[in-house]
Amino acid sequence: MHLEIITPEKKLFEDEVKALTLPGTDGSLGILENHAPLISALKKGVVKVTDKTAAKHQFEIKGGVVEVLHNKVIVLAE
Amino acid sequence: MASLKEVRNRITSVSSTQQITNAMKMVSAAKLRRAQDAILRLRPYAEKLQEILGNLSTSAENAESGVYTAQREPKKVLMVVISSNRGLAGAFNANVMKEARKIVNTRYASQLAEGNVSWMSIGKKSGDIITKSQFNLLSSHNELFDGLSFEKVSLLAQRIMDGFVAKEFDRVEIVYNRFKNAAVQILTTEQFLPVPPPVASSEGTKSQSFDYIFEPDQQTIVEELIPKSLKTQLYKAILDSFAAEHGARMTAMNKATDNARELLKELRLTYNKARQASITNEILEIVGGAEALNG
Numbered sequence: 001m002h003l004e005i006i007t008p009e010k011k012l013f014e015d016e017v018k019a020l021t022l023p024g025t026d027g028s029l030g031i032l033e034n035h036a037p038l039i040s041a042l043k044k045g046v047v048k049v050t051d052k053t054a055a056k057h058q059f060e061i062k063g064g065v066v067e068v069l070h071n072k073v074i075v076l077a078e
Numbered sequence: 079m080a081s082l083k084e085v086r087n088r089i090t091s092v093s094s095t096q097q098i099t100n101a102m103k104m105v106s107a108a109k110l111r112r113a114q115d116a117i118l119r120l121r122p123y124a125e126k127l128q129e130i131l132g133n134l135s136t137s138a139e140n141a142e143s144g145v146y147t148a149q150r151e152p153k154k155v156l157m158v159v160i161s162s163n164r165g166l167a168g169a170f171n172a173n174v175m176k177e178a179r180k181i182v183n184t185r186y187a188s189q190l191a192e193g194n195v196s197w198m199s200i201g202k203k204s205g206d207i208i209t210k211s212q213f214n215l216l217s218s219h220n221e222l223f224d225g226l227s228f229e230k231v232s233l234l235a236q237r238i239m240d241g242f243v244a245k246e247f248d249r250v251e252i253v254y255n256r257f258k259n260a261a262v263q264i265l266t267t268e269q270f271l272p273v274p275p276p277v278a279s280s281e282g283t284k285s286q287s288f289d290y291i292f293e294p295d296q297q298t299i300v301e302e303l304i305p306k307s308l309k310t311q312l313y314k315a316i317l318d319s320f321a322a323e324h325g326a327r328m329t330a331m332n333k334a335t336d337n338a339r340e341l342l343k344e345l346r347l348t349y350n351k352a353r354q355a356s357i358t359n360e361i362l363e364i365v366g367g368a369e370a371l372n373g
Contacts, residue, residue, distance in 0.1 A: 006123045008228040008313060009116070026294050039130060040293030041302045065303060067130050074126055078228070078306075 001033050001071035003049065005059060007078060012059055013049065020073065021048040022066055031068060038068040047075060082356065085349040092345060096338035102166065103331035106324045110260060113321035116226070117257070120317060124310050131303050134296060145243050146304050147273045152249035154194045155186045156216070156241070158270065160254035160316055161204035162323040163223050168330035170255060170263065170323055171203035177265045178204075178253040196247065198238075200316060222316065231316055232309040239305060242271045254315045255322035261329050263322040270311065273304060 003020060005012040022029040023045025031038075042064045049057040061077035159178050161171045178197075182190055189195050196216045199205035205218035222230055241247055250271040255263040292299060 006126060008120050008123050008310060010119050011122065024293055025298070029293070036291055037289060038291045038293065039134070039299060040291075041299050063302075065127075065130060065299065065306070067126075067133075076123060076126055076130075076306075078232075 001031075001035075001073060003073045003075070005047065005075045005077055007076075012077065013057065015051055017049050017051045017073075018054070019050045022075070023047070023061070029066075031073060034071065035068050035073075037070075038066070040066050042066055042075070042077070047077070082349065082352050085345060085352060089342065089345050089349060092338055092341050096335055096342065099331045099334040099338060103328055103335060106328040106331060110321060110324035110328060113317060113324055114257075117314070117317050117321060120310070120314060124314060127303065127307050127310060131300070131307060133290070134300050134303070145301075146239060146271060146308065149272050150245075150248040152186070153189065154196070154245075154247040154249075155182075155189050156196050156198060156238070156247040156250045157182060158198045158200065158238070158250060158252045159204040159208070160252065160319040161199065161201035162319075163202045163220055164327075165203060166330060167323055167327040168333075170326040170330075171201075171207070173263075173265060174253055174255055174319075175204055175207045177267065181251065181253065181267055200234075201319075223320065226316065226320060228309070228313050231313040235309040235312040236305070238312075239271065239308060247271075252312070252315050254319040255326070257318045257321040257325060260325040263326055266315075266318075268311070268315065270308065273308070 001017060002015075003017045004014045019030065019032050022031065022040070023043050025041045025043050029040060042061060044062050045060075047059045047061055049059070051057065059077070061075075064075060064077040066073065066075045157178050159174060161174050165171065182195055186195055193214065196214045197208045198216050199208055199218040200220075200222055202218070202220045205215065205220065208215045208218075219234055222234065238250055242250060249269070252268045252270050254266055254268075256266040258264050
């Protein structure tokens with residue numbers, strides 16, 4: 001699936017990924033391929049991304065919102 | 079006719095001014111590019127945020143009840159004026175203040191009469207004008223422009239929003255110069271708070287609403303997103319004004335450089351004429367002297 005992490009100041013990340021974990025307001029959210037459409041608020045925490053080559057990336061965010069639709073994940077982070 | 083020395087002095091002074099204006103033009107051009115880049119980087123974020131908000135409000139019509147959307151009788155008005163910290167940008171700062179005053183005089187005349195219009199300035203220049211006109215300057219934020227970042231702007235936006243929630247003011251307007259291109263700035267007034275009701279209701283029906291899962295729930299997300307969109311709005315306004323400032327300064331300095339060139343041309347002509355006149359005079363004197371000796 002395709003992941004974009006966008007902040008007001010720049011685009012942090014854009015690539016195909018296998019899985020990611022997000023700090024949802026009600027607890028950690030894991031998102032894999034073919035996830036159902038979802039909009040969720042995020043709290044302060046770390047976004048963990050596993051990309052195609054199984055390499056891991058981490059991004060710290062202060063909160064934000066995520067939208068999942070048709071294997072496209074967009075994280076609006078602060 | 080001015081003496082040779084005077085003209086020479088003026089030529090030196092004008093050409094050093096020209097160097098300065100030219101350098102300022104270059105600096106502004108570079109800063110303008112950076113400011114434009116920042117606007118471009120913000121755009122995907124702002125668009126996506128609007129899209130998600132749009133998706134949310136089409137499926138829920140309860141967004142009206144939020145604390146930031148409450149429409150109250152505008153008894154107390156806050157004007158946020160975005161200008162620049164430095165001058166030499168043509169009519170950039172004067173224009174934005176003129177616009178702000180016009181709006182207060184036309185739209186909020188009764189509030190003005192009761193002294194219920196307060197001002198907030200972003201940028202030193204508008205702050206100076208507001209203080210001089212003895213308006214009620216609530217606070218000024220000149221430091222925002224040194225290392226402009228979303229974080230700083232969002233702190234300020236938060237303060238304004240808190241003030242709105244605490245009913246310190248019932249309406250907040252932002253006045254700024256929007257960047258169109260380097261030569262053109264569009265004076266813009268936006269209602270910041272309360273959040274104007276979404277106008278894209280007809281458009282919203284066509285955007286198919288997917289069956290989203292909401293975490294934790296729709297209301298919470300809307301409440302979370304509206305402050306974000308407000309912060310983005312203010313940030314965008316400031317970035318726009320920043321780009322417009324440099325555009326305005328670039329144009330102003332370009333004109334100044336051109337004028338200096340024009341002036342230099344004239345001065346050189348005067349100088350050469352004076353020089354020629356003095357040479358002619360000298361020759362006449364020599365010839366006259368020689369003639370006297372011969373005679």
